[in-house]
Amino acid sequence: MGLFDKIKKSLFGEEEAKPDEEKQAKEAKELEAGPAEKAEESPETIRAEQPDQELTDEEEPSAAAEPVAGHAADEEQAEAINDPVPAESLSQEELYEKGLEKTNKGFGARLNQFFAQFRTVDEDFFDNLEELLIESDVGYETATDLTTELRNEAKLQNAKSRDDLKKVIVEKLVELYDKNGDTDNEHLRVHQDGKTNIYLFVGVNGAGKTTTVGKLAKRFRDEGKSVLLAAADTFRAGAVEQLVEWGKRVDVPVVTGKDQADPASVVFDATTKALHDQVDYLLIDTAGRLQNKKNLMGELEKIERTIKKQAPAEPTETLLVLDGSTGQNALLQAKDFDKTTKLTGLVLTKLDGSSKGGVVLAIRNEMKLPVKLVGLGEKSSDLADFDAASYAVGLFHDLV
Numbered sequence: 001m002g003l004f005d006k007i008k009k010s011l012f013g014e015e016e017a018k019p020d021e022e023k024q025a026k027e028a029k030e031l032e033a034g035p036a037e038k039a040e041e042s043p044e045t046i047r048a049e050q051p052d053q054e055l056t057d058e059e060e061p062s063a064a065a066e067p068v069a070g071h072a073a074d075e076e077q078a079e080a081i082n083d084p085v086p087a088e089s090l091s092q093e094e095l096y097e098k099g100l101e102k103t104n105k106g107f108g109a110r111l112n113q114f115f116a117q118f119r120t121v122d123e124d125f126f127d128n129l130e131e132l133l134i135e136s137d138v139g140y141e142t143a144t145d146l147t148t149e150l151r152n153e154a155k156l157q158n159a160k161s162r163d164d165l166k167k168v169i170v171e172k173l174v175e176l177y178d179k180n181g182d183t184d185n186e187h188l189r190v191h192q193d194g195k196t197n198i199y200l201f202v203g204v205n206g207a208g209k210t211t212t213v214g215k216l217a218k219r220f221r222d223e224g225k226s227v228l229l230a231a232a233d234t235f236r237a238g239a240v241e242q243l244v245e246w247g248k249r250v251d252v253p254v255v256t257g258k259d260q261a262d263p264a265s266v267v268f269d270a271t272t273k274a275l276h277d278q279v280d281y282l283l284i285d286t287a288g289r290l291q292n293k294k295n296l297m298g299e300l301e302k303i304e305r306t307i308k309k310q311a312p313a314e315p316t317e318t319l320l321v322l323d324g325s326t327g328q329n330a331l332l333q334a335k336d337f338d339k340t341t342k343l344t345g346l347v348l349t350k351l352d353g354s355s356k357g358g359v360v361l362a363i364r365n366e367m368k369l370p371v372k373l374v375g376l377g378e379k380s381s382d383l384a385d386f387d388a389a390s391y392a393v394g395l396f397h398d399l400v
Ligand SMILES: Nc1nc2c(ncn2[C@@H]2O[C@H](COP(=O)(O)OP(=O)(O)OP(=O)(O)O)[C@@H](O)[C@H]2O)c(=O)[nH]1
Pocket: 068, 070, 071, 072, 077, 080, 203, 204, 205, 206, 207, 208, 209, 210, 211, 212, 233, 236, 239, 286, 287, 288, 289, 321, 349, 350, 351, 352, 353, 374, 375, 376, 377, 378, 382
């Protein structure tokens, strides 16, 4: 189903589900019911060799994680990981709608309020709309483009009432996202020749990297793929344990190093193992860092070099994980990280929180970077491929 068919269906309703929708719903169901949710046996934890920092079997794992900004306490995280299989499986549209409830109450409610103030569509209306869009973090350029397009469309469709324009806004948002896209880089890249796919996850503290790696590992395991995780976040105490816990839950081995070990050495060992064992996916979790701290960013460069040296290719994906509630700062993060490690896409997490949502458009418009995955909750099943139509409709479902 095309993007606009989806929007139309959502806006105007449709009696019958189309075949690909049914397929999506079925796939979602299968994903939820996947066998890997409860690991019966602990998978391997592979300790990376640290020639300079030998670790004996007797050594205790690091102390419990200090809560870091954006992090729940350990028990809460364990609880989130141990989510029961939901009684009712959700289709992608339902997952978005449920996940975006809070965002919708923020951004959508503000738009609703705005529409309630204006009865007629005049210049004043468009000026105020532009302001509201800028405040909603879509970015100045995007807000201006969008308002110009809406002005033209309003003329074209002879839309005089505010209600006429509500639907046009959603359509235009999706069109704008689509227009700035690169059709060859919309979804997660996967090697077609059986080579190991290496996904590197980067981002600031607490953005949701470890959680995303865990959720994605579950998805691939449920698809019957072989997966290896690399715990290259040796900086935050507790991060390694958090990933090992995910590994146990989704039955995937994890390569670890000692706390404070050189993350590049963990990546080296993990890449060697992944290539040797010909696993389908190697997912690398890295430490959170401030994008403006040179030495930390240098560490990422080293990790990237390590991968390239071993697998004479780029990482298949270098994904920047962004907290959806960060607003305009997300755009700055994307620009800074892109300078250090060439990004191939974004993961937008915590959209179930009160994210302003608009920043997706700003990043897309300015950096031409696609959002590939979205986090819509803390459970292992709360991960979806980004879908602009579902996103826009989820954002505005009270509005339309
Ligand atoms: N509600 C919600 N919470 C999320 C989502 N993704 C991650 N979280 C939570 O956000 C917190 C931080 O997530 P992590 O995955 O540990 O973040 P990180 O980027 O690995 O953090 P560092 O290791 O410090 O760099 C945890 O409490 C997660 O449970 C999401 O999509 N929705």
